Amino acid sequence: MATSPLQLKYVTKLAGARVLVLGGTSGIGFAVAAAALEHGATVIISGSQAHRLESALARLKQAYPDPSYHHRLSGYTCDLGVPEKLEENLSSLFKQSTTTAAVQQQEQSPPSPLIDHIVFTAGDSPQITPVSDVTVDYIQKTGSVRFLGPLILAKLAPKYMTATSNSSITLTSGSQSLKPLPKWTVLVAYGCAVEGMARGLAVDLLPIRVNCVAPGAILTELFDSIPAERRQSVLEQMSKDTLIGQ
Template sequence: MADQVKYTQKLKGKKVLVIGGSSGIGFSVAEALVENGVTVIVSSSNPSRVEQTVAKLQKAYPSSASRVSGHACNLGDEEKLEANIVELLEKTGKCDHIVHTAGDSLAQMPLAEIDLSKIKQAGMVRFFSTLLLGKHAPKYLTGGRESSIILTTGGVSERPIPDWVVVNGYATGLHGVCRGLALDLKPIRVNLVSPGAVNTELWANAGMSAEQAKGMFQAFESKMPTGKVPGPEDLAEAYLYLMKDNNITGTVISSNGGHYLV
């Protein structure tokens, strides 16, 4: 007689779209989903990176190659943003969950240097796209409390950093977007992950050298109760949990190594 399978295969057979799945946290989420028996569609703005990511996942999981695909979607184009999101959802078709980890270069800048155009562009990928995703996603989700949208903010939303006022505004605003969408889209669930410092390509993309990143991580680790800046594979667990728990919505999961305690 076979054992019951009540907890370990909750995601098996599901279909998940990972927007921003070509690198960093999004890529680790995609890996974790494949390992959990999920059909995964990865998306990012660069078509070649999408192709490379699909190939990388298929090579790592050859027995699951047929369950991995991808589509490019540019979230940085203001004029075409809504149309691009709808096109992506049309290509994806019905799915059970949508994960949004997409981001561009962090727009840290002194207050004296900001203007309206910089403010708008800084929020295009990380903020405005989430609202338009919330507008259109319900049509493409299987629905009910077993479906969800998971958004991503950052630790700056909980602990501000000098010269990050624009990023801080959008990051904090995503807490409100999460709660508002959880009400507007019910019973579809909407949640938010707030990572602290994570060792990903983000820092190099922001112009930080490997040596500078190493020094920053060491400074964090000297204070963090866990003593370690995590890799994206640690953060992936938060997204899996939010998909599995059909009772959680409008909630923020803050994974920061206890950094905010000190």
């Protein structure tokens, strides 16, 4: 008796979808890009530095050497660190990601150049500063990528996205919003603000779904910015703050 072929319902949900990952060159964003690619999506990653973008694309192609993955992968630089150029840079990223020419390079017969899912994991190395030392300039610079970035992205995104409830925008904050460490007040404030932003956008951007994920401490390339002599003690302190000590 012949058996029916296995019908997969869950691991194919991203098949044919177009996914844009901001901050996709390292850490959580890189893992999201790899997972989306593995599950059949066409993936566009962005980062602020061209050499890191090229490295990330090369690593993804090495991890998935079959050419069928390569034509579903591309990347563009987008600097979110300069508030005055934020809207211009994000507009450029969206246009590059959705032009017919760019899509045709990735897909044989693309049904639409529009984006189905956006994941925002972009960030920069945080400068931990006690409240007694903060300045207006520090507060503004700290919020450029973390707060202004996702907000301006949300302003522009609907024009370039498929407007259905199957589409989504996922933002990231951090567990420090719920359990702050000393001297993290400004960073915690922005984390809470992003979570509030997601709630508002979930209403304003209907039918597109908007959610926010608050990950705990994850050992990524971001920790490379911590001086080597302090890194281990920082990791140990963060481990103590988790239930399982890891």
